[in-house]
Amino acid sequence: MPTRINIGPVHPSTHGVLRLVADVEGDTITNLEPHIGFLHRGVEKLVETRMYMQSPPYMEKLDYVAPLAMDDAYVATVEAALGIEVKERAMYVRLIQLELQRIASHLFFTGALCNDMGLMFTMFMWCFEDRDRVLDLLAQTTGQRMFYVSMRLGGVTLDLPPDFADNCNEFLDYMEKRLGAYENFMEKNPVFMERMKGVGVLTSQEAKDLGVTGPVLRASGVPYDVRKAKPYYVYDKLHFEVQTDNRGDNLARYRVRIMEIRESARLIREALRQIPEGDAKGMPVKLIGPAAKNRTVTVSRECPRGEAMMYMVADPQKPYRLSIRSPNFVNLSALPHMAKGHRLGDLFAIMGTLDLVMACVDR
Amino acid sequence: MIDSLIIYSVLSPIASWWQAWTGSGSVLLYSAAIIIYAIAVMIMISIFAYIFGWVERKVIAKIHHRHGPTYVGKYGILQNLADIIKLLAKENITPANSDRLLVKLAPILLLAIPTFLILLLPLSQSLQATNLGLGLLIIFVIIAFLPLAVFIAGFATGNKFADISAQRSVLMLVSYELPMVIVVAAIALAAGSFNLASIISAQAGFTYFAIAMPIGLFVFFVAMLAEMERPPFDLREADSELIAGWLTDFSGPYYAIALFIDYTKVFLGSLLIAMLFLGGWLGPVLPGVVWLILKAFIIALFVIIIRAATVRMRIDRILRFGWTWLLPLSLLNLILVYILFAI
Numbered sequence: 253m254p255t256r257i258n259i260g261p262v263h264p265s266t267h268g269v270l271r272l273v274a275d276v277e278g279d280t281i282t283n284l285e286p287h288i289g290f291l292h293r294g295v296e297k298l299v300e301t302r303m304y305m306q307s308p309p310y311m312e313k314l315d316y317v318a319p320l321a322m323d324d325a326y327v328a329t330v331e332a333a334l335g336i337e338v339k340e341r342a343m344y345v346r347l348i349q350l351e352l353q354r355i356a357s358h359l360f361f362t363g364a365l366c367n368d369m370g371l372m373f374t375m376f377m378w379c380f381e382d383r384d385r386v387l388d389l390l391a392q393t394t395g396q397r398m399f400y401v402s403m404r405l406g407g408v409t410l411d412l413p414p415d416f417a418d419n420c421n422e423f424l425d426y427m428e429k430r431l432g433a434y435e436n437f438m439e440k441n442p443v444f445m446e447r448m449k450g451v452g453v454l455t456s457q458e459a460k461d462l463g464v465t466g467p468v469l470r471a472s473g474v475p476y477d478v479r480k481a482k483p484y485y486v487y488d489k490l491h492f493e494v495q496t497d498n499r500g501d502n503l504a505r506y507r508v509r510i511m512e513i514r515e516s517a518r519l520i521r522e523a524l525r526q527i528p529e530g531d532a533k534g535m536p537v538k539l540i541g542p543a544a545k546n547r548t549v550t551v552s553r554e555c556p557r558g559e560a561m562m563y564m565v566a567d568p569q570k571p572y573r574l575s576i577r578s579p580n581f582v583n584l585s586a587l588p589h590m591a592k593g594h595r596l597g598d599l600f601a602i603m604g605t606l607d608l609v610m611a612c613v614d615r
Numbered sequence: 616m617i618d619s620l621i622i623y624s625v626l627s628p629i630a631s632w633w634q635a636w637t638g639s640g641s642v643l644l645y646s647a648a649i650i651i652y653a654i655a656v657m658i659m660i661s662i663f664a665y666i667f668g669w670v671e672r673k674v675i676a677k678i679h680h681r682h683g684p685t686y687v688g689k690y691g692i693l694q695n696l697a698d699i700i701k702l703l704a705k706e707n708i709t710p711a712n713s714d715r716l717l718v719k720l721a722p723i724l725l726l727a728i729p730t731f732l733i734l735l736l737p738l739s740q741s742l743q744a745t746n747l748g749l750g751l752l753i754i755f756v757i758i759a760f761l762p763l764a765v766f767i768a769g770f771a772t773g774n775k776f777a778d779i780s781a782q783r784s785v786l787m788l789v790s791y792e793l794p795m796v797i798v799v800a801a802i803a804l805a806a807g808s809f810n811l812a813s814i815i816s817a818q819a820g821f822t823y824f825a826i827a828m829p830i831g832l833f834v835f836f837v838a839m840l841a842e843m844e845r846p847p848f849d850l851r852e853a854d855s856e857l858i859a860g861w862l863t864d865f866s867g868p869y870y871a872i873a874l875f876i877d878y879t880k881v882f883l884g885s886l887l888i889a890m891l892f893l894g895g896w897l898g899p900v901l902p903g904v905v906w907l908i909l910k911a912f913i914i915a916l917f918v919i920i921i922r923a924a925t926v927r928m929r930i931d932r933i934l935r936f937g938w939t940w941l942l943p944l945s946l947l948n949l950i951l952v953y954i955l956f957a958i
Contacts, residue, residue, distance in 0.1 A: 257779075263858060279931075369855070370927025374923045443925050
C-alpha cells in the first residue's frame with residue numbers, strides 16, 4: 253500500500269511553486285503527478301491588451317533565470333509580424349547578449365542541481381559569484397542586471413561599450429578556468445557520480461515522443477538545436493557544435509550544459525572578432541507602431557531551457573492572439589515518466605537536471 | 616546494606632572515587648557529587664555546542680565565499696544566542712494528529728542519550744564520573760538507541776515526511792552499526808581492555824591507534840558521520856528531499872532542542888574518535904581535558920568541511936556502501952590488528 257505524499261507547492265527544492273503528488277512505497281516512487289498553475293498570471297491574455305512594445309517586460313518574467321532569451325523570442329515574433337529587418341551589427345550584439353545569458357542560466361543550473369542533491373549552497377554560491385560577473389557584463393551592454401528590456405524593434409537600446417570585447421574575453425578566460433575546477437569538484441566526487449549515472453534515463457525515442465527540447469533532448473542523443481536547425485541572426489555564420497550525449501541520464505544532462513557553456517564562450521569570442529562596425533540602435537518605443545504586415549507568424553528560439561516558440565496572430569496595432577510554447581512546460585511533463593521507480597532522493601536530482609522555471613510553466 | 620547496593624550498581628566506581636577523595640561514604644554526598652559533575656559536563660557540552668555552531672557557520676561561509684554572521688556581537692559570535700532566544704520565544708505548535716506524549720518525550724530522549732554517554736566518558740586521568748570496566752561496550756550498546764529515538768520522534772509527529780525519515784533511520788542503523796562495532800572490537804583487542812581509561816593509556820608515547828589502524832579510523836569516522844546525521848549521510852533530515860525529516864513538525868523550543876541535540880552528537884562523536892584513535896587526553900604541557908577537547912574540535916572541523924564538500928548519498932547506496940565496503944574493511948582491520956597486537 254503506497255503512501256501518498258504531497259511535495260510542495262512550498263518545498264525547499266521544487267524551484268518555485270510546483271506541487272507534486274507522489275505515491276511512495278518506502279522510499280521508491282510508484283506514481284507521480286505534477287500539479288501546476290500556482291504561478292499563472294495570464295500573460296498570453298494580458299499581451300492582447302497591450303501595444304506590441306509594451307509587452308517585453310511581461311515576457312522577461314516568464315523565464316526569470318534567462319530573461320533576455322524570452323524577451324528576444326517575443327521581439328523577434330513582433331519583428332516578423334511587422335516585417336522589420338534587424339540591423340547587421342544588432343544581430344551580433346543580440347547574439348552575444350543571448351549567449352552570455354545562456355552561460356548565466358547554465359551556471360544557475362549547476363548550482364541549483366547541487367543544492368537539490370544535498371550539497372547545501374557551496375556550488376550554488378560559487379556559481380552565483382561567476383553568474384554575477386556575467387550580469388555585470390550584461391549590465392554594461394543593456395544597462396540592467398536582471399530584467400533588461402533591452403530589445404527594440406530592429407536592434408537594441410545600447411550598443412556594446414568600447415571596452416566590452418576586452419572585458420568579455422577576460423571573463424571568458426576566467427570562466428573556462430573555473431569551469432574546469434567545478435568539473436573536478438563534482439565529477440571526482442564518487443557520491444555525486446553515483447547519483448548521476450544511470451538515473452532518470454530518457455532514451456532518444458522517449459525524448460522525441462514526450463516532446464522535450466533543449467539540453468534535455470540533446471542529452472538523449474538527439475542533435476536538435478534551433479540555432480543549427482533553423483538558424484536565426486548570424487548563427488549560421490559562426491562555428492559551433494551541437495553538444496549531445498547518448499546516455500540520456502542525469503549525468504548526460506549535466507554534461508551537456510557544462511559543454512554548452514564552453515560552446516557559448518566560443519561563439520561569443522568568434523562574434524566579438526567578426527562584429528561589423530555600424531549602428532545597432534533599434535526603433536524607439538512608441539505606443540503607435542508600424543502596422544502589421546503578416547497576419548500570423550511563428551518564431552522559435554533556442555532558449556537555455558529548450559525551444560521556445562511563439563505563435564502570434566497580429567492586428568495592426570497590437571497582438572490579436574499570442575501563444576507561447578514553453579520549453580519548461582513540456583520538459584516538466586516528462587518528469588513523471590523519468591522519476592517512476594526511482595528513490596525519493598533521486599526525484600529531486602532528476603528535477604534539478606530538467607532545470608525548471610515555474611513562471612514559464614504556468615505563464 | 617546501602618554500601619552493598621552501591622557496589623553492585625553502576626555507580627560503584629564513583630563511590631570509591633568519592634570515598635578516596637573525601638574520606639566519607641555518605642550516599643547523599645555521592646549523589647551530590649554526581650549531580651555537580653553532570654551539571655559541569657552539561658555546561659561544557661553547551662559551550663562546545665555554541666562555539667561549534669559559530670565555527671560551523673563561519674567556516675562554511677568562508678568556503679562559500681560569504682562572510683557568515685557579522686552583525687550580532689564581534690564577528691557574529693552572538694548570532695547563535697540570538698537565534699536560540701528567538702526559537703525559545705516562539706510558540707510550540709504540536710500538530711493535531713501527533714502523539715502528544717511522544718512528541719514531548721522524543722527530543723528529551725534524544726538529548727538524554729548523547730549527554731548520558733558524554734557523562735560516562737572519562738575526560739581526563741582524574742576527571743571522570745565513573746570508571747566502568749566494560750565502558751566501551753556500554754557506550755556502544757546505548758549509542759544504538761539513538762536511531763531508534765529518531766524513529767520514535769519521526770513517527771510521533773504523524774507527518775509523512777517524518778515517517779519516511781524514521782524508516783530511513785532504521786535502514787541506516789542496519790548499514791553502519793555492524794562495521795562500527797567490529798572496529799570497536801579491534802580497539803578492545805589492541806588495548807586488551809574494554810575500559811576507556813586503559814584504552815587511552817595503551818596509546819601512550821604516540822602509539823595512537825590512528826597510526827596503528829588507519830582503516831579502522833576511516834570506517835569508524837564514516838560510521839560516526841552517519842551516527843551524527845552529518846552529510847553525506849544526513850538522510851534523516853535531508854533538507855532538499857524531506858524538508859527537515861523528523862524535525863519537520865517541530866517548532867519553537869523543541870526545534871532549539873533538536874539543534875542542540877545535533878551539536879551534542881557531534882561532540883560525542885568527536886570525543887569518541889579522539890579517545891579511541893588519537894590518544895584522548897594524552898599530550899604535553901596542557902592539562903588532559905584541554906587536549907581532549909582540542910582533538911575533538913579538530914575532528915569536528917573535518918565534519919564541517921565534509922558538509923561543505925559533498926552531495927547527499929542515497930539510501931540504497933548507503934546500505935550497499937555499508938555492506939560491501941565498510942564491513943569488509945572493518946574485518947580486514949580486525950585481522951590486521953590481530954596480527955599486529957595479538958601475535
